[in-house]
Amino acid sequence: SQELEQSPQSLIVQEGKNLTINCTSSKTLYGLYWYKQKYGEGLIFLMMLQKGGEEKSHEKITAKLDEKKQQSSLHITASQPSHAGIYLCGPRPRGREYGNKLVFGAGTILRVKS
């Protein structure tokens, strides 16, 4: 089964600082999703990466999938309190036979101090 590890488990940063969250897979990924969970709310889709070396950005959040497709990093530039929450990565399911079963890593809890 796909094993995903996220690091760090939790992170506290000063507002305005940059930070990076990593997601490492034990197997080559078909693709990777990043989601964010705000406290007391459901998950919100951030982005999906499919190709080795692919990089996507959404506002101040940039995620990249390495060439071997086993590791992804999510980078936040000039963090804001609105970035606080839990960031989860999940491997893209391999199509219909998997019923779109999206599983997640343990998540990284991010707190941003004002």
Add this chain to the structure above:
Amino acid sequence: DTAVSQTPKYLVTQMGNDKSIKCEQNLGHDTMYWYKQDSKKFLKIMFSYNNKELIINETVPNRFSPKSPDKAHLNLHINSLELGDSAVYFCASSLGIGGNEKLFFGSGTQLSVL
């Protein structure tokens, strides 16, 4: 309008009781899911329905029974509640099961079993 809505938001009950959590989506999606998030924030898939048909059934006690009266609804019924059932339960939906589907999540139901 909330895309994926689940009720109730909070549920406090005694051990041994039977309870239901309801979920509705107005996105016109064909696939709905139930996820469980434990106290360590680890999110695990429980069930998935596609066009009212069960397609994912993870190792979940048979005290948990999902019911999908139509594509827009997926309810979760739990019999004989146990302390270990305390968690946050998230409903989600996606357009299909092609493996390229973004999930839309409800805001969660926090279940506390006393």
